[in-house]
Amino acid sequence: MSRSTTGTTRTTRWRLGLTTTALLTATALLPAPAHAEGVTDYAITVDPAAKGAEIDDTMYGVFFEDINRAADGGLYAELVQNRSFEYSTADNTSYTPLTSWTVDGAAQAVNDDGRLNERNRNYLSLGAGSSVTNAGYNTGIRVEQGKRYDFSVWARAESGTTLTVTLQDAAGTLATARQVAVKGGWAKYKATFTATRTSNRGRLAVASSNAAALDMVSLFPRDTYKNQPNGLRKDLAEKIAALRPGFVRFPGGCLVNTGSMEDYSEASGWQRKRSYQWKDTIGPVEQRATNSNFWGYNQSYGLGYYEYFRFSEDVGAMPLPVVPALVTGCGQNKATDDEALLQRHIQDTLDLIEFANGPATSKWGKVRAEMGHPKPFHLTHIGVGNEENLPHEFFARFQKFRAAIEAKYPDITVVSNSGPDDSGTTFDTAWKLNREGDVDMVDEHYYNNPQWFLQNNDRYDSYDRNGPKVFLGEYASQGNAWKNALAEAAFMTGLERNADVVKLASYAPLLANEDYVQWRPDMIWFNNRASWGSANYEVQKLFMNNVGDRVVPSKATTTPDVSGPIAGAVGLSTWATSAAYDDVKVTAADGSTLLSDDFSGDASKWKHVGGGSWSVQDGQYVQTDTAAENTMVTAGDPAWQDYDLHVKATKKSGKEGFLVAFGVKDTGNYYWWNLGGWNNTQSAVEQAVDGGKGTLITKAGSVETGRAYDIDIKVRGRQVTLYLDGKEWGSFTDNKPAEPFRQVVTKDASTGDLIVKVVNAQASAARTAIDLGGAKVASQARVTTLAAGENEVNTETDTPVTPVPSTFSGVAAKFTYTFPANSVTFLRIRQR
Structure with missing residues (x-):
């Protein structure tokens, strides 16, 4: 992502x-x-x-990342939130071990030597006569009349202790209460409910007659996808299966290469913010770790690598796991030089292939068999890394992974990547390294506005037919309206036409819980009671179910281009940053002055169209809110064209740099030069069309706090040239129809x-x-x-x-x- x-x-x-x-x-x-x-x-x-x-059967697939609560509370069918009391402020500053639980009586989360196991650190100490109630996800626990639900809990208490388990909502009981007799040390206890009516607001309560310890409090619908144990929510899995995906890429995304690459340890509290590593996610669920999710919540790993492989098999898709390359991405931009740690991760990757493909007599094949799948999963492709912004550091480590994998498993295709954008310095450098390194396949990612997708149908026409193949692992136009899906459909005709180069493609992200959204757009939306396919989903489904086996060459006439010169007002903005602007001047091509403002008086020439806190301070126009995003103010005439814009900009504090806009027609249609974006790691020119952005130029670089920068933008027709401190930074011509x-x-x-x-x-x-x-x-x-x-x-x-x-x-x-x-x-x- x-x-x-x-x-x-x-x-x-x-x-x-x-x-x-x-x-x-x-x-x-x-x-x-x-x-x-x-x-x-x-x-x-x-x-x-x-x-x-020729079009491969695996041409189109799906990409699953645990974003928007896609796993817990989503595809993973568990109905209890925070079932093992492991939520932490490291996951989210609002979390405690009792998040999603309410207590009646005496109860507290405990982390001591009496715990269930070393990776399941917290458990609940429940006083005699006390109870705890879980609220589930969204509005509550969803149950349907006549359907069965399997309850389980790990408990420890003196013999003679009775747990009373109830399922109810504000209107009353939803099923007959169950009595569970606890006998001594830690053991797993089970019960089954049959719902007597339907509710979206259910609550699961556990009361104890005596003092007891509880952990892994669970409620699963009996009716999971293909009736698999520890299974998947049926309606979501069926919608994915209806796509007939050729592959499933998992588990991310930014989950893969963010967080610590180190092992859990006593010193680190056996958590948190650890990168997604496959060995954390297999084995009995009560022995799996929980972890801080990159997207701001906790992930239980109940949906782990075994379940991903099993789901891929169930839908007839090729599994395509992605492992960390020890170079972080998604704005973190760090690379480890710990050779021992690198070798451990390389060995983990070899062990993963054995887990997927090895015989049941092998070390990791035996683990797979013990989990219920003696036969191999037939892994053929594996990705190393995700969206690294440090192409040289990434590729040096990628080569070590690839060498080790090819030495032991020569039939496995090892997939590299080209960073987080469709173009720019990182993209160009990564592709150069991939070509020179004779890489088999390169994973490209990009999210752009619909216009970009309509303009770039020919993107892969000029790719080297003898070079690395393309895996388009993440793409989407920025929205879930029909116009977004139309643009993606137009782009997909170009993917198919170039099926000799583009071998795999997957829209992203796959799932979004409507009450827990970190990212838009998304293909399938859901809450605790229903799910629905977006307009984008319908396009993907139509293409994926009617691919064909070979392209038949064809040609079509085109639409006349009626675009005129770039026209619009000018603007200033910030993103999670405080910045000061001064000496704004806009000059027409004939030398006449269209706008001049040194902020020696007020800022009456400027109109607020975004958020933030703007004021004139010491002869500068200053935005002081370091939390506000897109704080744009504009000045001038939307009809302006062929002009020069000058502004002096200074970053005062915050995460990023500053943004200078031109060609501003309204709040959703403009260009801006984004200096110090992406957590102050790169700069770019972006174009917004109806609110969705596309990148026209991108370069690595950062902005210094306290330094005044001279910014000049020259607009002529549809050509734009940009100058930073008097030196040309870049240029582009936006004339592609x-x-x-x-x-x-x-x-x-x-x-x-x-x-x-x-x-x-x-x-x-x-x-x-x-x-x-x-x-x-x-x-x-x-x-x-x-x-x-x-x-x-x-x-x-x-x-x-x-x-x-x-x-x-x-x-x-x-x-x-x-x-x-x-x-x-x-x-x-x-x-x-």
Whole structure:
């Protein structure tokens, strides 16, 4: 996960299989395609005799990271929050060991020699006649009438002690209470509830007749995905499975290479802020560690590596784990020089491969077998590292991992990466090292605005066909509206066209609990009672279920570019930083002054459009709130073009640097030069379009506190040149058209179907002449259409972006079809 602080193996393809009645019924739901001859808006020409790129079955997959509480309280089906009393201020400053619990009587969390085991440090000391109640996640514990729920607890008490376990909400009981007799030292006790009614606000209570010690208080729905023990929430897992993913990348993301790489120890309290390491996450759940999550909460590791492998197998996907390379990322930017620690992590990676693939007689294969899976998981790919901003340091360590893995497991593909952005110094350096090092595959990540995705359909057209292959491990346009999904769909046609280079691709992130969001956008949203696919999910599902086996070369006409020169006002901003600005001057190309402000008086020329606390102090315009994000103030005319902007900027305190905006049309549409962004590790020019940002230039670098910088920005037409302290820092020309009409054609080898995939990301319908190049085809096509208003968003109660199946009977070697406005349309045409 690339966190900008300035924004935010199948062998058989599934095919559309509907009854004739259903197809004919659905046809009436769509706009009627145009049949009349005449002038068309677009033309698509297909060459069925030519061979395009072969598309692997693993082309599209999913990326799971425990962000937005995607694991505990999400995909992991456990209903009790903080079940082992391990929450800590190291996870979140508001946490205590009793977070999510309420106490009636005497109870306290204890960490002493009486604990359950060395990694499960805390337990609950419960007084005689006392009880504790757990609130679960979201509004509470969700139960459904007639369904069964399995309770378990580890307990220690004198013989004759009875635990009374109840499930209830404010209206009363939700199931018959259970009595559990405790007999002596630590042991696991179980009971089963059958819900007598449905509730979203359940509470689980445990009361004890005598003094007792409790740990690992658990409530699981019996009905997990594929009825697996310690399993997954069924509706979420089924939505992921419905995508038919070719691979599952896990466990992150920023979880992989953030936090300490060291071992747990008594001195460190056996926790916290430790990087995600696979050996922490296997074995009996009561013996697994909990850890501080990078995204600001606690992670229990109940959903661990064994469960990830098992889920990949259950959905028919290739597992693709990612291990830390001992170079941190996600704004931390540190590299360890501890050779012994490095070698230990390399050995851990070799042990991971043995855990996945080794025979049940091997050391780690035996662990897998004892957990319930004697057969191997067939691991073929493994990623090393994630979004490191130190490419040289990362690659030196990556080479050591790769050498060790290839020496012992030569058939494993070891995946490198290119940092957190789609371009820039880190990206270029990383790719150079990867090419020179003859790396097999490179993981790219980027999050940009919809316009970027419409502009960059050809991104991989120019990649070296003989160089490393691309794994697009994380990408998304910045939003969950239909316009975002449309832009992603347009971009995906380019991924498929370049399937000889782009071998794997996964949208990110996968899951978001609506009450615990650290990142947007997300593919699948949920709460404790329901889940729903975003508009982006529907696009991913349509592409992933209709990939085809080979690209059929095709061409399409384009849309005329009507963009004019960059125009807009100017702006000043900060992000989690206090900064001072002075001597602002905007000069037209003819030398006339458009704006001049040395803040010797007031700041009446400036309009507040963001947050923060701005005031004139000692002849400077100062923003003093170091917690506020995007504090923009603007001045000037949105119609300004061809001008020079000068400003003097000084960082006073805080995490980052300063931001100088130009081409400002409104609060969601502008350019800014972000100096000292990403926790003061790099600088970039970003473009905001309808609130979503895309990066145009990025370079490593930081801003010094207390130093005054001279910033000059020259705007001419669509070309911009930037100067820092009188020296040219960079330039760009923003003249790439955001093409709204994109297409790709693939062939399904098992059926012979041509799959014509067309994205029309504009407000008008696209009447299109389609020439199939003489192919002999059936007259009727099966059609799936996604169409909606560009700002529509799927929610729990309303899903305006929903696939509509239909038939079209006008197919011929040459025919005309009208693609609706703001639509993604797939036509499956049978060849004869």
